[in-house]
Amino acid sequence: MFSAVHGPSARKRGALRLATVTAVSGLVAVGAIAGAGAAAADDKPAATSSGAHATLEDAGVKVGATVDVNDHGVETSPTGGLFELKVDNAGVIQTYCIDLNHHTVPNSTYKEVTWAESSLAGKAEAAGKINWILQNSYPAVTPGDLGADLTPETAAAATQAAIWTLSDDVKAMPQDKAAAKLTKKLLKEARAAKEPKASLAFDKDAVSGTAGGEVGPLTVHTNATSSKVSLALAPGAPAGVQLTDKSGKVITSASDGTQVYFKVPKGTPDDSVKVTATTQTKVPVGRAFISDGKFRSQTFILASTSDVPVTAVATAKWGTAPAVTVKNDCAKGGLDIAVSNKGSKAFDVVVLGKNLGNVPAGTSGSFFLPLAEDSTYAFDLAGQHFSGTLDCKTAGTGTPSPAPSTPSSKPSPASAGGSSTGTNGGTNLAETGSSSSTPLIAGAAVALVLVGGGAVFFLRKKKTAGQ
Structure with missing residues (x-):
């Protein structure tokens, strides 16, 4: 009352x-x-099955300066420069952004991929020129060798501006005069360089065959030269299953180009086993890194590296289950699905409720599943699980990005007041693209204003x- x-x-x-x-x-x-x-x-999902795996712990630029960007008529002035990714159980690698108008999400996990699986798909000349810039600019070359008036911050901004011009189809130029001069020089002199090799990968996700013979082969691809690639079957492998080379010799290690087979004793019940390859190597400069969590985060390209652990995982099957390999196809906008059916019955390829066709017994088939950009997928096929996000386009390609994804010129909450510094002593500056923290901070500011009011x-x- x-x-x-x-x-x-x-x-x-x-x-x-x-x-x-x-x-x-x-x-x-x-x-x-x-x-x-x-x-x-x-949100930190499990690591992916090949190459280097890393985390963007801090969504802010580590070494950089202001860049003026005209993105199809939309004017912004973000901070451009180097980000740092922390490699799982190892050190730090440095990257530049090749995805200007998308968010940077703190603590996002990343995986190493080919250009065809990233926003560089279909941009062979631009991607090659970006790789040339990475080899011939900061941090591969010291600021003093690039220009007398350059600092690590302005050299990084100049390099990022040149990369954005090629990766995102924008007009980008640093505000610093010496940096602007370097950007123009890089764009004028850039020549298309080849795509770098994978740090470590198998050519397929899975192989299949019959018991009593050799199942395979899987081919190892790696840039490692100073150390061997260790091979190991997953715990619980059926008795008698061994890894061999193409001559039938049992092996526990491999190098680039090695073909790996699974020797399965006759009479072994239908089953499958995973093989894990591991080594320590420098991930090649120019490799693309895309986020692999629920929240899409900017796509990066590797600028500097160090010795880090890398892994690759694949599956061998024997019996009736086909072997399936799935890859993002960014040129076509969807998933490429390859099926090898060595069983005795035709196999229906049904993915996400869609029947893509069937693979007759003893044959192989390839299928394409179109997906919308940024869509997340997860499905099981022939006893294998596949999940990921189709992360192929830059928001600046063709039309301006909506306001929430516009690059921020203000410091991110992750970088404000922190003690982190760049490799060359640069302070932790504002992020390029929108951080997922930006709307959170804006909401907090509104709340505090209301309290004060x-x-x-x-x-x-x-x-x-x-x-």
Whole structure:
């Protein structure tokens, strides 16, 4: 039951109630925002099956400076430069952005991929020139050798501007005069360089065959030259199953080009086994890195590297189950699905509710599944699980990106007040593209403004009542 109160006392209580409600609302908003940020940060799916795996712990640029960008009529001034990715259980690698208008999401996981599986698909000449720039600019070349007035920050901004011009089809130029001169020089002199080799990968996700013979082959692809690639069957492999080379010799290691077979004793029940390849190597400069979590984060290209652990995993099957390999096809906008059916019956290829066709017994077939850009997929086929995101296009290609994805020229919350520094002592600057934290900080700011506004309202009412 509520009682009616009138006069000055009522005004004071009304003001107090408003201030209290405003403050509580603001604190609830801040709490909700912090919770959303934590949820995004905790999204760390399992590592992918080949190459280097890394995490973007801090979504801010580590070494860079301001770049003016005209993206199809949309003018922005983001910070351009080097990001750092932390390789799983190892050191740090440095990258540039090749995906200007998409978000950077703190704690996103990344995987090494081919150009065809990234936003560089269908851009062979531009991708090759970007690779040339990476070999002939910062950090491969010192700022002093690139120009007398350049610093690590301005050299990084100049390099990023040249890369954006090619990767995102924009007009990008650093504000610093010496950096602008370098950008123009890089674009003028760039020549198409070849795509670098994978750090470590198998040529297929899976192979199939029959017990009593050799199942395979899987071909190892790696740039490692100073160390061998170790091979190991997964724990619990059926008795008698061994890894061999093409001559039938049992092997426990491999090198680039090695063909790996699975020797399966006759009479072994239908089953499957995984093989893991591992080595330590420098991931080649110019390799693309795409995010592989729920939240899409900017696509990067490797600028500098160090010795890091890399892995590749594949499956061998014997019996009736076909072997399936799935890859992103960014040129066509979907998934390429290859099926090898060495069983005795035709196999229907049904993916995400769509029947793509069938593969007769003893044959192989290839299928294409179109997907919308940025769509996340997860499905099982022939006992194998596949998941990922079709991350192929830059938002700046063709049409301007919507406002929430426009590059931010303001410091990100991850970089403000931090103690992190770049490789060459540069401070942790603002991110390129929008950070997923940007709307969170904006919401927090609104909440704090509301809190302050409620307090001012309360104090003014109190003064009036006192008079």
